[in-house]
Amino acid sequence: ATPLHFVPSPRQCAATAYGSAFSRAVEINSGGFRQLLVSGTASIEPGGMTVHVGDVRKQIELTMQVVGAILESRGLGFAEVSRATAYFKSGADVPVFQTWLAENELRAMPVVNTGCEICRDDLLFEIELDAIAAVA
DSSP: OOSEEEEOOTTSOOGGGGTOOOOSEEEEEETTEEEEEEEEEESBOTTSOBOSTTOHHHHHHHHHHHHHHHHHHTTOOGGGEEEEEEEESSGGGHHHHHHHHHHTTOTTSOEEEEEOOOSSTTOOEEEEEEEEEEOO
């Protein structure tokens, strides 16, 4: 088996389709484990445009659906997440994400929240994460 391969997003186009140069995700198979590294993911529709401008709750929901679909495409779920960093344009939006995590029974997900600039002015939330599982 190839130890490293790129993983597309079932819900978004390739980032290169709209001028960005990164992979949606990469899977590494080594030492009896599969590690999935999901790049920064945000509320972007399949054509590459930002969705839910101005609505952080809807941006969080769509982003997490997209990330969930990437995980599922590799036979993983949020339970296998080993590290996550959530980026917020406004630190005041962190409680919205914490509420989403609670509603989806993901309070224990290892995530660090940070306030910072995000790659597009109209994005309010972005997340990157890693997940790991034993090779079946």
